[in-house]
């Protein structure tokens with residue numbers, strides 16, 4: 433496999449694997465108490481994990497202003513330190529939060545807020561530009577999003593960002609952003625259990641990178657079989673959009689059965705289950721860039737080591753479809 437992938441038409445080069453920085457933001461919640469983080473984390477371990485990833489050739493990091501209500505951006509900025517310019521940093525805006533109480537308080541889809549949010553992200557990340565700025569409001573009205581796309585073009589002209597994307601699972605919405613000259617990607621859900629053929633077709637047509645969130649099905653494709661025990665972990669009380677964890681007390685048996693059926697093929701050629709799930713994504717399209725989450729050096733090492741093992745073969749890809757009846 434090529435050891436780089438390109439973010440759409442921009443020519444920005446990244447390692448084929450990015451690191452998703454949601455979990456390392458630590459605990460935060462919605463106004464009604466719904467946990468929105470992944471429970472407690474150890475910041476020092478997070479910093480070590482980011483630095484280990486850098487040493488292992490990872491050059492792409494995805495975060496959001498709202499992860500840990502600003503905490504993820506701060507931890508990432510600290511971990512990168514002087515190596516900031518060696519990597520491509522993606523963050524997101526659109527959700528409004530209180531940094532002190534670590535609470536999500538709402539959303540703001542105005543261009544003026546986008547500029548304020550960007551200024552705040554730059555400060556927390558300790559940088560003068562964001563490489564990929566992503567709209568976090570996945571279901572926003574497309575006409576409103578078009579105004580934000582135009583605001584992003586202004587940010588590019590001003591040197592505050594290099595490119596932008598929409599984090600959405602809707603190809604029609606992604607197509608609206610793709611009309612902008614510096615739109616480089618769409619961030620969307622896809623993993624071996626949840627394929628996204630229409631979004632991949634759009635990425636091909638519009639020359640966008642496909643940045644893959646939840647590539648490990650929030651841990652299930654890395655071998656997790658129980659619900660979450662930490663009450664601050666979103667998987668312990670899954671909102672409607674979070675699939676695979678039932679009511680939070682146990683993983684969904686149907687998901688576990690499909691993972692069991694795929695285990696032999698995903699763990700072939702000496703791969704771990706997580707490495708096999710990443711290998712499926714690379715085989716699925718040359719445009720994919722999975723961004724698995726992590727919270728420890730051990731996870732960082734295992735996920736980064738997937739790069740050297742490369743994609744599944746076309747034959748294995750077809751076998752996966754056959755096993756899943758697709």
Ligand SMILES: NC(=O)c1ccc[n+]([C@@H]2O[C@H](COP(=O)([O-])OP(=O)(O)OC[C@H]3O[C@@H](n4cnc5c(N)ncnc54)[C@H](OP(=O)(O)O)[C@@H]3O)[C@@H](O)[C@H]2O)c1
Nearest residue numbers: 452453454599645646647648649650651654724725726734
């Ligand atoms: N709307 C959006 O834009 C959006 C939404 C979701 C995610 N994202 C982005 O996508 C990233 C990844 O998606 P995700 O957070 O949903 O989850 P994911 O990548 O599917 O799963 C990550 C989780 O799996 C576990 N894990 C990772 N590597 C492992 C390994 N080698 N061995 C065992 N367990 C391992 C860890 O959880 P435990 O150790 O705690 O089990 C980790 O936090 C996020 O960090 C974020 O950057 C964006």
